[in-house]
Amino acid sequence: MTRILLSGAALAVALFTSSAQAHVTLEKADATAGTFYKAVLKVGHGCEGSPTTQIKVTVPNGFVAAKPMPKPGWTVETASGPYDRAYAFHGKPVAEGVTAITWSGGSLPDGQYDEFVFVAFLAPEAGARAAPVPVVQTCVKGEHRWVEVAQGGAKLAAPAPVLKIAAAGAAAPAAGTVEAGDLVIDAPWSRATPGGAKVAGGFLRITNTGTTPDRLLGGTFSRSGSVQVHEMAVNNGVMTMRELADGLEIAPGQTVELAPGGYHLMFMDLREPLKEGETVTGTLRFKTAGTVDVSFVVRGIGAKAGAPAPAAGGHQH
Structure with missing residues (x-):
């Protein structure tokens, strides 16, 4: 009788799983x-x-x-x-x-x-x-x-x-686009820095194609001591910037853009300047997707989001 009950329960689970997946x-x-x-x-x-x-x-x-x-x-x-x-x-x-x-x-x-x-x-x-x-x-x-x-x-x-x-013109992942699990990381870039600068910003676009959220926690940058996730905002006419200690959520089905004037990565304690046209390696660290290798294309000092990359750079929209 025990074996019959167990077999019946296993069959019910199998049928439920099959229905749930169909x-x-x-x-x-x-x-x-x-x-x-x-x-x-x-x-x-x-x-x-x-x-x-x-x-x-x-x-x-x-x-x-x-x-x-x-x-x-x-x-x-x-x-x-x-x-x-x-x-x-x-x-x-x-x-x-x-x-x-x-x-x-x-x-x-x-x-x-x-x-x-x-x-x-x-x-x-x-x-x-x-x-x-x-x-x-x-x-x-x-x-x-x-x-x-x-x-x-x-x-x-x-x-x-x-x-x-x-995005248009990106039928398949190309240079500058990385897939990690359900995440699509597109076009990481930074700005050139003047001599003596100790910080720089990192920008990119992250799309979550899955059904569960993930969270960008930080990463590494080969030219800096540490990487933090920051938010820049204007409150009562005053521009403020703060570190997101718990990281930045990437919700299911959403695209989050890190760009000048908003969410961005902050490369702390730069060891040498960033020069326009070069590519600098780094990583991004996510709560679920883990550590992902990326390369940041360095644009001009005044570059804005959506601006074309230098000729030596990666895939841009």
Whole structure:
């Protein structure tokens, strides 16, 4: 009897795990801004054995001119409305378009697999990011709402499919872009320093493509004694700068930019000046991702975020 009970419990756990892992997913979870993306939503099960009769997808911000693919046996409907902002498309600003797509009227048995497809232009203005694609799956009995986005490290029962979007011109990681687990670290850089300077700033962009938060705690810089994470802000007209002793959180699905005038790394006790055009090695230390090797491209003394890198530098946007 004990063996029978244990076997039953193991089977229940296996079935629950299989069901929990059978999410609606994207066939291709990586894309590049400034291109047309073919979203293939993979549906591999129904609702507790009940057939699927409707799939509704919410088109994320920055997905412009979305169009669904017709599906034999299913009726396709679209809903239109304003975008979160105007986006350039074929040389003209576009402020509204398709915001939701629904396939209905068909029947996909629980034991069968199918795909639902739409295309959209990924607006460069929306930038590099992890974009959730919420999907509601309706069945003869019940529904699955694949719409959850992780907050504060919570484990998700019904996560939305997520598309990791690289910045325009960055179809694959290139020089200056590093991937560490769920983190994408893009274009680390610093400014040239005058002779005798004892500190310098470090800047970069970090995208968390995962479902749990991470935290930038500090790192190393081959020309300095230590590295701190700082925040610069203006309070009541007074500019202040403080060290973030607990580090900087990189929330799931978010991109955090370290740039002049905001969050940044502070390279303390410089041992020699930084010269424009050179590359200096270092590391970043994260709470979850651990230590990551990076290289900082040195730009001019007055360089601003988004400025082109020197010819000898790495990948910039």
